[in-house]
Amino acid sequence: MARLRARVHGGDIYSAARELKRDPTEILDFSASINPLGPSPQVWKAITASRHLLNHYPDPNCWDLRQALATFWRIDPEQIVVGNGSTELIEALPRALGIRRLLVVQPTFSEYAAAMVRAGGQATALFADRSDQYAIPIDRLCHVMEAGRHDGRSIDGVVLCHPNSPTGQACSAEDVARLAKATRRRGIWLVIDEAFADYCPERSVLPHAASWPHVIVLRSMTKFYALPGLRVGFAVATHTAIRRLQRQLPPWSVSAMGQVAALAAVSDTVHAQKSLRFMARERERLRTLLAALPGCVVMPTYANYFLVELPRGWHARDITEELRRRGLLIRDCSSVPGTNLRSIRLAVRTVQDNDRIVRSISHLLLQGAS
Numbered sequence: 001m002a003r004l005r006a007r008v009h010g011g012d013i014y015s016a017a018r019e020l021k022r023d024p025t026e027i028l029d030f031s032a033s034i035n036p037l038g039p040s041p042q043v044w045k046a047i048t049a050s051r052h053l054l055n056h057y058p059d060p061n062c063w064d065l066r067q068a069l070a071t072f073w074r075i076d077p078e079q080i081v082v083g084n085g086s087t088e089l090i091e092a093l094p095r096a097l098g099i100r101r102l103l104v105v106q107p108t109f110s111e112y113a114a115a116m117v118r119a120g121g122q123a124t125a126l127f128a129d130r131s132d133q134y135a136i137p138i139d140r141l142c143h144v145m146e147a148g149r150h151d152g153r154s155i156d157g158v159v160l161c162h163p164n165s166p167t168g169q170a171c172s173a174e175d176v177a178r179l180a181k182a183t184r185r186r187g188i189w190l191v192i193d194e195a196f197a198d199y200c201p202e203r204s205v206l207p208h209a210a211s212w213p214h215v216i217v218l219r220s221m222t223k224f225y226a227l228p229g230l231r232v233g234f235a236v237a238t239h240t241a242i243r244r245l246q247r248q249l250p251p252w253s254v255s256a257m258g259q260v261a262a263l264a265a266v267s268d269t270v271h272a273q274k275s276l277r278f279m280a281r282e283r284e285r286l287r288t289l290l291a292a293l294p295g296c297v298v299m300p301t302y303a304n305y306f307l308v309e310l311p312r313g314w315h316a317r318d319i320t321e322e323l324r325r326r327g328l329l330i331r332d333c334s335s336v337p338g339t340n341l342r343s344i345r346l347a348v349r350t351v352q353d354n355d356r357i358v359r360s361i362s363h364l365l366l367q368g369a370s
């Protein structure tokens with residue numbers, strides 16, 4: 001059985017700034033995949049207009065935000081729970097649902113396994129194949145869920161990151177529905193992390209999750225809505241599952257400004273459309289530039305980042321370190337179980353930033369080759 005360990009994350013501009021004796025805002029961060037257009041202009045207005053809320057506790061029920069999310073997704077607000085980032089919900093899930101043995105589809109975000117272990121349970125892995133460009137192994141997964149067993153032992157939970165990080169892969173909404181059906185037969189919990197699904201809405205199953213027993217969909221306001229500093233995420237599931245999850249959360253875990261900003265963000269469909277159009281264009285441009293780097297392999301993606309394999313002979317750790325010295329952060333994926341040592345993840349940022357990272361990588365590869 002493959003045992004999984006906790007890993008480091010991207011987005012730590014503070015440590016890099018301290019090391020380089022620079023201001024954190026001077027660090028160019030490709031290691032966290034945040035909408036390069038930034039938060040909606042409505043978010044700035046809403047925060048400014050809500051300054052008076054700072055001397056009150058936040059709404060412990062996140063009432064207004066849940067109403068807005070429910071209207072947006074056409075579901076019952078009682079089927080939504082908001083957390084201090086989706087990370088808080090990931091942490092609470094094993095205890096809330098009584099999961100003891102979780103199957104994680106790897107390579108993926110490390111916190112599912114880490115949270116499971118912290119809750120006193122075990123995490124086991126089902127690996128996507130590199131030879132298949134890490135496509136989600138949907139048939140194998142269905143088979144495992146129907147059997148209710150993996151590696152000779154029973155499982156009571158499965159987590160699927162969809163689209164997956166760091167690989168960028170996603171399957172169709174119909175395939176996810178197949179998993180939801182398989183889960184029903186065995187009563188295994190299926191957690192679908194849709195932190196990046198805003199970039200491929202046709203592959204999301206969010207509204208359906210409200211009526212699927214044993215399925216929880218997680219969403220984040222961090223990535224597409226560009227609010228990583230405010231920490232807001234939410235889960236959608238049946239009434240019973242949401243109540244169980246809610247009971248595991250500490251009171252007031254979502255700040256007043258987080259609630260105000262998230263509400264303004266989901267209400268601004270103009271900024272959302274602009275962000276999607278930008279990403280569709282810029283992602284293709286960056287893909288072409290990266291694919292033109294000699295020896296680099298660029299994986300397909302449904303999200304706002306690319307998993308890239310460096311040319312043979314290179315180690316992801318070395319190039320990550322070299323770029324860091326230049327104030328450029330990328331995600332070294334060499335330690336993510338299931339990827340190879342040449343794997344890095346790059347967020348799609350602005351045109352200017354993307355040109356800069358490609359130039360810098362190209363320069364380092366040429367230097368190394370000479």
Ligand SMILES: Cc1ncc(COP(=O)(O)O)c(C=O)c1O
Pocket residue numbers: 009084085086087088109161165193195219220221222228231232233
């Ligand atoms: C796949 C995935 N899910 C969830 C999270 C947690 O996001 P947050 O807690 O900011 O909502 C992350 C953060 O990097 C992630 O990559």
